[in-house]
Amino acid sequence: MVSTFHGLELGRRGLAVGQASLTTTGQNIANVNTKGYSRQQVNSSASPSLDVWTGQGAHTGQLGTGVTIDSITRVRDSFLDQQVRDHSETLGQWQAKQTTLDRLETIINEPSTSGLNSAMDGLKSAWQDLANEPDSSAAQAIVKERAQGVVEVAQSMNKSMDSLKNELTEQTQQTVDKANGYLKQIAQLNKSIVNDGNQANDLKDKRDVLVEELSTLMSIKVDEKSNGSYSISLASNNQSLVNGEVVSEIDVQTETDGNKLYGGKLAGLSESIDIATNYQSSLNKVVKDFAQANGMSAMGGKDQSLFIGDAENFNVSELKVNYEASALKKPVATAETSEAAQRDFRKLVSQLGAQSQAATNSVTNHGAALQATENRRQSVTGVSLDEEMANLIKYQHSYNAAARLVTMTDQMLDTIINRMAAR
Template identity: 25%
Template sequence: MATLSSALSIATQSLQAQELELQVANNNIANASTTGYARETVSLSESTTSKDGKLQVGNGVNVTSVTSVRNDLLTLRIQQQTSQQSSSDAQVNALNQIQTLFPSTGTSLASSLSTFFSNLSALSTNPSNSADRQTAIQGAQALVSQFNSISAGLSGPASTLNTTVTTDVSQINQLASQAAQLNLELEQQNSQGQNLGPIGDQLNQVELQLAQLTNISVTHSSQGDTITTGSGTALVLGNQSYALSTSTDSNGNQKILDQNGSDITTQISGGDLGGTIQVRDTQIPSLLTSLDTLANQFATAFNTAQSKGYDENGNAGTALFSVSSTVAGSAASLKLATTDPAAIAASSDGSSGSNGNVANLTALQDAPLSSGLSATGQSANLVYLIGSYTATANSESTSISQSLTALNNQQGSISGVSIDQESANLIQYQQAYAAAAKVVSTIQSLFDTTINMIQ
């Protein structure tokens, strides 16, 4: 049976519900600019009705929950795109530094090759000219120095990239530990029926930071989020985190180990860590191999051309370059076998003033080497290769950035706070609160009247 007490109870429930909605709307407005904050809403449900004779009488309102408005699919896509963006940016940063080794103007490998062959060509006019021979030797030394310098320049970034690897792994472990702790808090609050929004916001931000470092996969459950690398290596399971570690391999590079000590370096992709490994283990070795191939094939071919002629003293030509018997390391170890200008085998018959072998020497500028490309062609290919790597990374970064902006805007339209909407909500909740308070006041007056009638 409907009574004043039941009416007062309904009005009180309404006051409490509207008060909570006012608090949540106010909190939304306060956090409108907070990074990672997801707009909260209050879920209300009608209380179970009761019978009053033949009538079903309402019993007010219940507060079901306070929830954060999120779209898990969008969150997942943002994590994936963030991981790819960070990988591309890491490659761009590293490749931009490496690209300075292959300038399009000024002193470069291509210009050193051109100068060397130009100096050799001068010997065809007067092969006995000591000044021209000295210039040719200097050109050879400059070319050797270019090979040595570029090789060192390609090997040098590995140290910096290895430092980045160890730093990224350390940050991943710290974030995984934070995520495990947040999972524990999430589980505790969930069991107590508390609002999970703030913890969920923090956990999402930690996962986004992890995605910036490496590719991750996230699975949600009542016990919190399970986080693994893209290859399935566990980082977080419930309130337990699993640390990655690093170890130096035979090449001096930092390899990445999972919690069991297994090498997962090749399985890492995405994020700053994945992009760093891509440059260190794929792109730099590719450039270095091309450089070593050019150094080895060019020096070997030139020494062969030398052997077909005679030096200034009429002796059979000997090697001008000292080159490794294997391709690997050829650019770094390349040096002049002699600095004697007379050693250049310009003569074809050993007679003084003969220049018959100069043509064989200078022909190597454009003649195909064993790779099928000339020295000039291989040098140009190196510039193209580093340019291609850099352009591809830049293009991917720009494209992903646009996609990520669109996704964040879409997420903002769902999870973001609209000041206008929240302000309108405040007015609505305030009016509802005032109405409920009026009901309470009216019922209180009725109680007072009833008591006075009894007295």
């Protein structure tokens, strides 16, 4: 026998689902511009039915009891999430390299009227003037001043490259600290999500934002456990970083290629230090060859060498002009060997330009790939105001219909309870 109040229970459940659907839709609309917010939806199903006797002998029928809320879940696509993380990692790596190459282009500053190549050309011109007037003290002084210009430009570039490498080292430490901070926050959110019963949608959104920020710093793999917590490991060697509430912090790797196993921005910074070191070595060799071509002695003094420097352990920062030389003479092989050094410098500049352009193109391409993937993900997980407004109307009609069912059942019960007794 069906309860007299069965219709009221049907309506009550319909009202509950309709109200939850309207509230969830309102939550979506309110967070349309919230970073990392995932669209939520109410998942409902028919509630367990009742067995009732029918006119089919001993067999029973089943009478519906309405609807029940199964869960309120986020709309996410784990495959697209991993693609976004992969693109973010690659983009972070190339952005770090592009920034370094841009800095190196600024330091080398070629082509320019105040760069190293121009300074070397100026010294070449001063030698020609001295060859025309070998006994001219003014021509001698000009050669020394032009040589001092070469030294100052070269040492300024070398000092800037030292500063760049120091900045990259500091930035690496800061990035490691930042990554460890993300790992701790993710572990804490894992704990809160497990405690809240695996349906803490807002906490999961916050965690995913942190995971994506972490993916720009390093290459990671993310696995979601049955209890809702994340297990995060390095993509390169499967080293565990977060396992539930347990965090394994990372350190700056000092050995060769150590930080490159992390991937992401950390790998880009490690490669950037190598790039800056290589260009500094190339610059050191160019300046050494040019100084030797124009005459370099370790002692200086009254001899005829223009530069003072140690050929075996050459260091740009220690190069000096031999101002005590009283009778400078142009070395026999100056023209040929100086031009060779300048060709090497022009080759260095061309290589840097090509490398910088390649990095810029890579950043553009990977940025476009990331944006395209993010657009696809937003089509799944993002909030569409048009869709949510349509849902508002749909759920409002559903709520109104459930309310009408309650009203109608109330009227029926009023007839049975109050009016039938009066007759």
